[in-house]
Amino acid sequence: MAKRRLVLTFPPEVVERPVVAMLVKDYDIITNILRAEIHEGEIGRMLVELDGQAKRIREAVKHLEELGVEVEDAITDIELDDTECISCGACTAVCLPGALKVEGPGWELELDKQRCILCGLCVDACPLQLITVKF
Ligand code: SF4
Ligand code: SF4
Structure with missing residues (x-):
């Protein structure tokens, strides 16, 4: 058995498809959605933990990629x-879940880790390279 934590980015046309149900039903993978930011008609992101046979997880990932x-x-x-x-505010522009915000009255950057889906997009967005990732 194997475990993988993945970030899935769904194009708008795939957002409403039952992808997670497919992982469970077709690939026998236990799928734990850790965080998600999904809205109809928009790009969606999901942090998931997949638990199953390594071969089946690889096949499922391939299938997801084929779906776009x-x-x-x-x-x-x-x-x-x-x-x-x-x-x-450059990093806030790429943070879809709104984990990074610059708001009044102080207009200082705030990071809400509860909302962060660990997509890593803010890392390259910061011109001062103040955000780093841990693997
Ligand atoms: S990794 Fe950065 S951009 Fe992604 S959700 Fe977390 S704070 Fe936002
Ligand atoms: S300096 Fe970097 S971390 Fe601070 S708000 Fe700008 S992009 Fe975000």
């Missing part, structure tokens, strides 16, 4: 060096 789902290994955490942060 982007599949990436999940990072385990992100780290923000907020001592140097200038609250420019």
